[in-house]
Amino acid sequence: MSYLLQLIEQYGLIIVFFNVLLSQLGVPLPAYPTLIITGALASGGEYSTTLLMLTAVGAALIADYGWYLAGKRYGRKVMGMLCRISLSPDSCVRQTEAIYARWGAPSLLVAKFVPGFASIASALAGTIGTRRPTFLLFDGVGAALWAGLAIYLGSRFSATIDQLLLLLEELGETGLAVILAGIAVFVVGKWWQRKRFMKSLSMARISVAELDQLLQQGIKPAIVDVRTPVAQQRGWIPGAVVTSIQQINTFTLDVTADQEIIVYCACPNEASAAIVAKQLIQRGYKKVRPLTGGIDAWIAAGYPVET
Structure with missing residues (x-):
């Protein structure tokens, strides 16, 4: 566990970049805990808060722009694919379309705060022809709000987070096991939710x-x-x-x-x-x-x- 904390302190910005990138690409790997922890470290002078923010926003924009281009090229097929690999229920396309139809590109300002919405909203923006500058503007501001809140929470509760990190370090391998167990519970919970949803859809169909x-x-x-x-x-x-x-x-x-x-x-x-x-x-x-x-x-x- 001590080695893991040293990695976070030394390579925190790289970890943030790839964690946010993978999370926004649809991998069920929450990025908010990483941003909060590195936000606490930034408040203690370990990192530049500005550089941390730019790293998180840049990673989010790369992932979202990739989905935007995929939606622009492949249309609704890419949204269907996103829902098939997502751990969220398959109604995500319908819900995303309803939100985007009502609010348009400004919905991207809060997209990352809604589970399962950000990636599909980016693909939908490309599918329906949202202008590139408009997409990048609202998506960039939305990413800044999302990352900025996590970094602020980290700095605001830095003392508490430092105590938690010290406790995990004292626990050693047990602390690492607690973190991995938490991630596993999150993924399994989403998988079980999806399985129950899929079972509820079982009925006769017509071709x-x-x-x-x-x-x-x-x-x-x-x-x-x-x-x-x-x-x-x-x-x-x-x-x-x-x-x-x-x-x-x-x-x-x-x-x-x-x-x-x-x-x-x-x-x-x-x-x-x-x-x-x-x-x-x-x-x-x-x-x-x-x-x-x-x-x-x-x-x-x-x-x-x-x-």
Whole structure:
């Protein structure tokens, strides 16, 4: 443990850079504890506070700009990939789109304070065409606010943090084990949360080929689009009606309880569609199925969309 603390004192800025970079790239490795500890060390003269701030902001901007460019080039695919590798629930795309649609680029000012939002918001900014200077301005200010608060907390409670570091040093290997156990508990907790969420989405689905076959046969199921307004601008499956998870309790379908209802979204594992489908089943509709792959699978198969 003593060796670890010496590394933090000697190479703190390098550790901060790579910790923040990996964290903003989506690795489940919290950067705030590192920033708070190095903020405490900076208040004691170990580092330059300005250099510490620039290091953290620079690392965050590199990661975020990488996601911005990925979103600009690959569109929504990169956001879907982010949600698949994330330890947060798969509704992250829908939530991020809703926040970004309401506030636009200024939402990046608080993005890093919202778990699971920063990386996807950066990719979304590139996807919907947010201007590069605008993105860099708001993302940079947001990174400064995020890192600055951690550094301030470190300096404000430097005495307490110094005592904690001394205690961990006295504990030796036990102290290191406590730190590693804390990180493990965080990761396992997120993994368990995701596993429970995935289990809750388990239900029968319909493929895009099956839906097209129904339409070709003249069978017209009720088709419900539960994407955000931003996503719906790209077009929708012909005949679909539009709603959202927030509106589903007041949403009325002009169908009988026995009629087929197909719900689709544009999110990994059909998360939003499955949630809405289960809510419709609870309201008495008997034949409700999410569309496997959502609108992206429909478009990839070459089927038409309306705008």
